[in-house]
Amino acid sequence: ELKSLQKRIEELENKKKELKDIEIRIKQKEEKIREYSILSEAFTSIPVSIQNRLKPRIALETSYLVDEMTEGKYSEIELDDDYGILVGYDNELYPVSRFSGGERDLINLSLRIAISRVLVSLSSEHGFSHVQSLFLDEVFSSLDSERRQSLLKALYKLQNHFKQILIITHVEDIKTSVPYAINIEELDGYSVVKSV
Template structure:
């Protein structure tokens, strides 16, 4: 009698354990399916995260933001066009270069400029240029931008260009080269307007508008 009860209890325990094993096997299969799906989700996430980091320039590497990457493509064209003017205005001394060394956390960079000095054979920041040289670089970039916009505008002509000041920082030789570059634009059919207080420009430019300020207001007069 005691043995029968023991056998019966063992069989019940066996059946219960068998049921538990089946439940655990089913749970293990479900976990395996969920784990496989989770691994695929993690893999997809890593791909998209890497793409997002590259596009947003958030990695602390040589990445730049996607916006600046696209701008840099056009910027290269502008620099190339600007160098045609800049070399002319500096007697082939300087060449503008887009700065490639972006360094750590370069998401906010990618559009900085360097200048190559043919006299020294060295590359340095445009911030080291003198006031007159900096004005020439700015003028060359403005003209380069105008050239690129015109070439990409589907036939739209940019016929007028106004330059506000900056000539006062130029020495006589630099002033000559800057004016020569502007006259070359004028000879190509573009209207170039210069806003300046430099007296020498009055004798160099045949047609100008003189603005006088009085107590009753300002007056403008065309001088031929």
């Protein structure tokens, strides 16, 4: 009977681990859905004529960023009519879903950065000041440790495009991987800022 109970405990531990893995995958999928809905909302509010003029610029900027961050592994990005991402590899275009999770995260982040850079360049063309900062909020939360480090390495390659890159995260190991970090904690109803 003891062996039976031990086996049952082991089975329950395995089920618990499987459940945790499923929860992580669900969280990652929810993050992707949130990203797509943000992009969809942004583009549905822009008239079609402007979208058609912006799409090639966004694709070109995304291609440039992906090429730089993957060290030439992927150098061509195209956007289909619905702004779905197509990635050039071995002289063929493939949907972004074909690639690994880390590569998809990198390409999606590049697209978001490209969109902001194109919009900023349009603003500066029309007399508005040029934004030279990049703000990233919780881009690491759905990634495992290896993907976080890969993405961080890719972000370092963007330093020549932005005077400062600000990352907001709750992921502890990122704080030790950047040149400067601050920690904001609540203490007695006040926010306390500490250098890490």
